[in-house]
Amino acid sequence: MKTMMNDLLGAVFALALFAAPALADDVRAGDLVISQAWSRATPGGAKVAGGFLTIENKGTAPDKLVAVSADIAGKTEIHEMKTDNGVMTMRPLDSGLVIDPGKTVKLAPGGYHLMLQELKGPFKQGDKVPVTLQFEKAGKVAISLDVQSVGAQAPADGGHMMMKKMPDHSGMKM
Numbered sequence: 001m002k003t004m005m006n007d008l009l010g011a012v013f014a015l016a017l018f019a020a021p022a023l024a025d026d027v028r029a030g031d032l033v034i035s036q037a038w039s040r041a042t043p044g045g046a047k048v049a050g051g052f053l054t055i056e057n058k059g060t061a062p063d064k065l066v067a068v069s070a071d072i073a074g075k076t077e078i079h080e081m082k083t084d085n086g087v088m089t090m091r092p093l094d095s096g097l098v099i100d101p102g103k104t105v106k107l108a109p110g111g112y113h114l115m116l117q118e119l120k121g122p123f124k125q126g127d128k129v130p131v132t133l134q135f136e137k138a139g140k141v142a143i144s145l146d147v148q149s150v151g152a153q154a155p156a157d158g159g160h161m162m163m164k165k166m167p168d169h170s171g172m173k174m
Contacts, residue, residue, distance in 0.1 A: 030138035031059025032099065038155040039116075039145040041125040049073075049123050051114030051131060051145050052155075054106045057099040066096040067134035074118025076131075081110055096136070109153060123147045 026035040037053040051070075057063060068076045077092040097112060099105050107113050114131065123129060128144040135141065148155060 027141060027143050029135065029141040030063070031057055031061070031101075032063060032135065032138050032141075033058060034133070034141060034143055036155050037131075037143045037145050038152070039123055039129060039147050040152050041127075041147050041150045042119065042123045043150060044122065046122065047117065047119050049116045049119060050079075050109065051116060051129075052107050052109065053114075053143065053145075054104060055099050056104040057101050060101050061137070062098050062100050063138055064096040064098050064136040065133060066136055068114050068131060069134070070116055070129065070131045072120050072123075072129060073116035074120065076117070077115045079113050079115040081113065125149050 026033055027037075028034075033056040035054045035056070037051070039049055039051050042049050051068070055065065065078055068078055070076055078097050079090055080093055081088065081090040083089075092115070093112075097105065105112065116131075125147055127147040129147060130142065130144055133141045133143060146155060
């Protein structure tokens with residue numbers, strides 16, 4: 001019985017791996033790891049889109065995201081969105097975004113994000129949008145934003161498959 005249960009659990013695990021949606025692979029650049037790069041599909045005629053991703057600094061020195069570029073956009077910026085006293089503001093980070101050593105910075109809706117303006121075409125769900133990030137130390141890094149649905153709040157399944165510990169059924173009779 002134990003072998004049968006192990007075989008069943010193994011098959012379920014394998015199926016879950018293959019059923020997970022495909023997302024952009026992690027990209028390493030120097031001490032930085034860039035993951036979960038995504039955007040939202042844009043409605044017809046939209047001229048702006050946001051780009052979201054996670055940057056982890058595994059090094060001992062800070063690095064800084066200083067610029068972003070994308071062929072599909074006439075203008076690109078690194079932005080911060082925040083709310084002060086009930087007023088939401090969005091502004092470009094002209095001096096860049098620091099990624100301190102041992103820290104992770106998440107660019108997500110409602111916070112730091114890439115702003116792609118003057119779009120030359122729509123973002124369609126399932127597309128991969130090429131973007132180049134420019135870091136002070138790590139240099140230029142090419143990534144792709146995986147385009148999710150129009151109202152997405154995060155990449156499909158958060159970019160990672162969550163595994164829960166299965167209860168031990170070794171004494172179970174079948």
